[in-house]
Amino acid sequence: MEYLKLSKLKGLEGSEGFQRVGSKSVKQLVLTGCSGLRDKGLIDIIKRCTSVCELDLSENHKLTDESIINVSQTLGGNLREISCNELSNLTNASTMALATYCHCVVKANFEGCVKLDGSGLIQMAENCLLEELNISFCYKLQPLTVDTLVSTLNAKGPLKSIDLMAISFGDFTVEFISSCHSLSHLFTAGVSMNDNDFDTLCRSLGSTLKQLDISGCPLLTDSSCTSIAQQLQKIEFIGMRNMKDISGSSLMELFQNQSRADNIKYVAFSGSKDIDVQVIESIARNCHNIETLLLAGLKGITDDVAFLLSDNCPQLTHCSLRNCSLTDIGVSRLAVHCKKLVMLALAGIHQLTDLSIHALANNCPYLDEIHLSGCALITKQALAFLSDTVICSLWINHNVPNAPPGLLMAKDLDTGKYQRVDN
Known part of the structure; x- marks a missing residue:
């Protein structure tokens, strides 16, 4: 052993x-x-x-x-x-x-x-x-x-x-990091680093850096996205959560370059509310090997993005779409084509029903974590069915203080659709 x-x-x-x-x-x-x-x-x-x-x-x-x-x-x-x-x-x-x-x-x-x-x-x-x-x-x-x-x-x-999240940089920290010519992983989330310092890092580490997290860095602007797109030729992992006033438009240069887009495995934009939806669509259209995509709270994320993901991203395993504007149609399409899903976050999407859950149950056997808090139209019966069909022990987060009393859905044998039967 x-x-x-x-x-x-x-x-x-x-x-x-x-x-x-x-x-x-x-x-x-x-x-x-x-x-x-x-x-x-x-x-x-x-x-x-x-x-x-x-x-x-x-x-x-x-x-x-x-x-x-x-x-x-x-x-x-x-x-x-x-x-x-x-x-x-x-x-x-x-x-x-x-x-x-x-x-x-x-x-x-x-x-x-x-x-x-x-x-x-x-x-x-x-x-x-x-x-x-x-x-x-x-x-x-x-x-x-x-x-x-x-x-x-x-x-x-x-x-x-090196991971330096929430650490206070010294006067020469950026200079010393820039001289680490073998560095492939750099996490500096929450660090007070300006665009000039960040551009210095990207220029120095552009040929080696594969994983980068600058989430919540308060001084960075859209110029940081330009540095990423132009300098980081081997980037696979991009963490940019909770970034204020950043559209990410200059990242299109990265995601529309097919050879570079194929390297992308992880993108996290959750909480960066001003990210341009066209950037997300470009990821969904071109990043065929992406495994993790976190988009919680972003504007303009609709079924159209789910359709693009389902058509182009078969390797997707972790996806957060909390508080996005999806419907059962988008979630069902995602479930049918992204069969490797392990974690899915759909909390706050109030219009979802048991249709989404049954699509996941029938198509995503490896699912082991799902977030559905606030999804008041999803029933406990559907979640029990989902738990019974997946391979692993499923962790479910489904807090619904807004749930209608006695909510129950069942399959209409004539139409094949799930409908409310508690009325």
Whole structure:
């Protein structure tokens, strides 16, 4: 057994649950979302899994420095990847331990570790082989520390991925990032970066950058879209959620270039209410390999967009159309042609009925997450039918305080259509 995963086991607390769990053959260990897990329980399993190379401890909120120090001492040079996402109790003692004992770490995730001030991270940058680092939402990091960290990472070796969401940039952060000529992944959502700085990044990283997220950057304008379209020749992933006063029109140059459009796998515009619908139509018409498209709250998204997606985007797996102007016709067409759908968000589309749900049930067997809050005309009976037909366990979000009492729909055997029968 080389892979072991224990996830979202809320009742798991101490060492009792781990008495017989673990093996020296385990290489990849995933312990995520076990909200009751404490240091002793983790330490016990690590004692039996001494060959772990990849360790994910995300969202175990009760773990402290004691766990990470013990992990560092036990796994030592075996450890190559560690994720401590949302472990808010961790301090510099944890990162210092990793820097001391785990010199082979190439990938580290400390997103949401709000007590880290950066001294241990700089030691990791100096002592480890870090190629991928996530320090998003580490609010204690000072701008000068961020400058030192990025420059140290770049000087040590090829930095391939860095997440700096909601981090305060220093005077030279953009310059140091621009010199990371192997960088393929850059997330800077929520950063106060202006158009000139962003254009500098795009010009420097244009030949390598594949994944970019600038969601919620308050100083960026439509000029940022021009930089993306003209400079980022290998872009596959574009995150531009909650952007104010941005139409995205200059992105048409990217999406209408078929060879570049074929590379696009992910686009997120949710909350960017001024995005031109023609940009969305261009994505739906030309990005044949797109897998994730998030368009919640956008103006002008109608059945016409759904028709284009159904005709041109067979690889679509995750789609958010919350509060868009779709009908059963558009959703049904999408279901028939996009059979790989895994997540679909349709919350706030009040005119949808059970017709949409039955189309999904008959055509999308891999669906495991659907959002339908506010869809008051969709019945519990239809959702039960959908749950019974899909392969995976389906997570349904369907809060309908506006639902008519006694709502029930059934199939008319003469017409084949679903109609209200509760009147």
